[in-house]
Amino acid sequence: MPRAPKTKATPAGSPGAARPQAIKTDAPAGAEFEALRARLDPERMPRHLAIIMDGNGRWARRRHLPRVAGHRAGIAAVRSTVETCARLGLPVLTLYAFSAENWKRPRLEVGFLMRLLREYLRRELPLLRRHQIRLEAIGRLRELPPRVRDDLENTCRLTAGHAGMRLVLALNYGGRAELVDACAALLRRARPRARKDFELSEAAIQAHLYTAHLPDPDLILRTSGELRLSNFLLWQSAYAEFWVTPVLWPDFRPRDLFEALLEYQRRERRYGGVPPESDLE
Numbered sequence: 001m002p003r004a005p006k007t008k009a010t011p012a013g014s015p016g017a018a019r020p021q022a023i024k025t026d027a028p029a030g031a032e033f034e035a036l037r038a039r040l041d042p043e044r045m046p047r048h049l050a051i052i053m054d055g056n057g058r059w060a061r062r063r064h065l066p067r068v069a070g071h072r073a074g075i076a077a078v079r080s081t082v083e084t085c086a087r088l089g090l091p092v093l094t095l096y097a098f099s100a101e102n103w104k105r106p107r108l109e110v111g112f113l114m115r116l117l118r119e120y121l122r123r124e125l126p127l128l129r130r131h132q133i134r135l136e137a138i139g140r141l142r143e144l145p146p147r148v149r150d151d152l153e154n155t156c157r158l159t160a161g162h163a164g165m166r167l168v169l170a171l172n173y174g175g176r177a178e179l180v181d182a183c184a185a186l187l188r189r190a191r192p193r194a195r196k197d198f199e200l201s202e203a204a205i206q207a208h209l210y211t212a213h214l215p216d217p218d219l220i221l222r223t224s225g226e227l228r229l230s231n232f233l234l235w236q237s238a239y240a241e242f243w244v245t246p247v248l249w250p251d252f253r254p255r256d257l258f259e260a261l262l263e264y265q266r267r268e269r270r271y272g273g274v275p276p277e278s279d280l281e
């Protein structure tokens, strides 16, 4: 039986202090959304879009605000992006919300991010229900604070029956750690068997990744202009298309998302091969 999400009061000044409000997003709706969607080729939509949400700190600094204000402002961009992707019918959206390296940040910032995540999980349930979005998480989840883990498990359980887009939060996620975990899982499985049965192959590693049940990302989008992968989906990104915008994450809007999708649809994906019409001579 799924547990109801916790609704404990939070002290004033904490991320959870504001009253939950009706979910509002600035995702385009109605005729505006249809006009944007009409520019996209439904046959060439990415099956999996993955986003490195970067630039919250710079957004805040430009406004002489504390870094955490940038993280809070980033929630609105998360909301409108999730809603737009769900409306477009993307099968999978992965958001890099907290990397395995982010623990190095000041304790107060890490604490704020964890509370913001819990607040997000509590508040977004209506949106997840409305769009039949299934929430999942990848990363070393057992190392997250117990209360974050509880809220995460609750929301995953409450949305597990939804038939729409999978929203995957990468939390305490590191691509190298994921590969170590996959190899460790392979070795654990192989140990009781005779050595000759042990097969180390790309397929075997792929099958032990956190994302084994998901298609590899077709498009990786990064905000704030940095040209780095930052330990995100290292294995899975082998043939992903990469799109970077100078826009800082809190300023990211659905029109930026449409721009990325249009550019993605203009790309020719060859996976190391040649275009079908190539001259053989």
Ligand code: FPP
Residues within 6 Å of the ligand: 053, 054, 055, 056, 057, 058, 059, 071, 072, 074, 075, 078, 095, 096, 097, 098, 099, 102, 116, 117, 120, 169, 224, 249
């Ligand atoms: C990188 O910006 C962003 C993060 C480390 C956190 C991302 C979190 C959010 C967008 C809000 C919470 C998300 C969810 C899904 C609940 P940065 O701080 O490194 O920016 P900077 O490079 O400008 O300093």
